[in-house]
Amino acid sequence: MEIQDQTEIARQLAWLRREHRELDAEIERCAANNEDELLVKRMKKRKLWLKDCITRLESALIPDEPA
Numbered sequence: 001m002e003i004q005d006q007t008e009i010a011r012q013l014a015w016l017r018r019e020h021r022e023l024d025a026e027i028e029r030c031a032a033n034n035e036d037e038l039l040v041k042r043m044k045k046r047k048l049w050l051k052d053c054i055t056r057l058e059s060a061l062i063p064d065e066p067a
Contacts, residue, residue, distance in 0.1 A: 006061060013057050020050045 027043045030036070 009057050009060055013054060013061075016050055016054050016057070020047060020054065023047045023050065 023043055023046060027040060027047065030040050030043070
């Protein structure tokens with residue numbers, strides 16, 4: 001993998017992690033205020049999707065080693 005690709009992946013990871021943290025805080029705020037349950041469910045689903053994206057990108061940064 002080229003350094004430029006690794007830099008781009010690292011940039012995307014930072015953005016996804018930030019969005020994940022912000023969404024987590026928003027979910028906690030909404031849940032504490034007993035706001036719309038459907039909205040909270042949608043935010044949780046998006047949070048899981050973000051976590052999946054983060055995991056995939058982290059895996060892309062790990063070099064493949066021959067067996």
